[in-house]
Amino acid sequence: MAATDxxxxxxxxxxxxxxxxxxxxDKVHEELNEIFGNSDRPVESEDLNKLTYLERVIKExxxxxxxxxxxxxxxxxxxxxxxxxxxxxxxxxxxxxWGVHRNPRCWGADAEHFDPDRFLPERxxxxxxxxxxxxxxxxxxxxxxxxxxxxxKTALSNILRKYKVLGEPEPSPIPHIRxxxxxxxxxxxxxxxxxxxxx
Numbered sequence: 001m002a003a004t005d006x007x008x009x010x011x012x013x014x015x016x017x018x019x020x021x022x023x024x025x026d027k028v029h030e031e032l033n034e035i036f037g038n039s040d041r042p043v044e045s046e047d048l049n050k051l052t053y054l055e056r057v058i059k060e061x062x063x064x065x066x067x068x069x070x071x072x073x074x075x076x077x078x079x080x081x082x083x084x085x086x087x088x089x090x091x092x093x094x095x096x097x098w099g100v101h102r103n104p105r106c107w108g109a110d111a112e113h114f115d116p117d118r119f120l121p122e123r124x125x126x127x128x129x130x131x132x133x134x135x136x137x138x139x140x141x142x143x144x145x146x147x148x149x150x151x152x153k154t155a156l157s158n159i160l161r162k163y164k165v166l167g168e169p170e171p172s173p174i175p176h177i178r179x180x181x182x183x184x185x186x187x188x189x190x191x192x193x194x195x196x197x198x199x
Contacts, residue, residue, distance in 0.1 A: 009067035012191030019167020056116035062134035106131035163195035
């Protein structure tokens with residue numbers, strides 16, 4: 001379930017965000033046109049490395065709306081935190097991926113903004129290891145993370161080549177999407193999006 005549902009959730013949030021930010025969607029479509037032109041050929045593996053802007057959009061969507069917003073870990077041995085507090089051995093810890101991804105100390109004053117360009121190589125500098133963990137981190141990191149990114153890019157590029165996502169434009173750089181927590185975090189509306197066939 002995790003392999004398919006997390007990817008589906010990531011695609012759902014990305015499509016909603018593209019509907020809210022038409023200028024960003026236009027840039028994605030320009031990139032797709034540069035690579036595919038008017039052809040309807042299938043996506044090939046070498047195309048995926050060229051989809052750099054689409055990848056930044058996906059990564060920013062994963063930052064703001066991680067499919068799994070928290071993880072639980074068992075504390076194997078006592079850990080003393082920089083604050084002076086201790087996490088006792090044998091206890092459990094809930095780590096908020098949602099909170100880390102929106103923390104201004106990690107991402108700056110605009111941490112709540114939808115800005116795919118924050119993943120440009122010259123801008124993407126993690127303040128601390130573990131401040132970007134959309135599929136967890138460390139030894140329990142999702143083994144399929146790279147495959148998930150490839151499959152999300154492939155699916156979205158196929159959709160966005162043929163369809164435009166219509167949505168209510170967001171007047172603010174801070175997206176407002178109501179979410180709920182089931183097994184994973186999902187949009188309250190069930191990811192309802194409107195697609196318009198491109199000419």
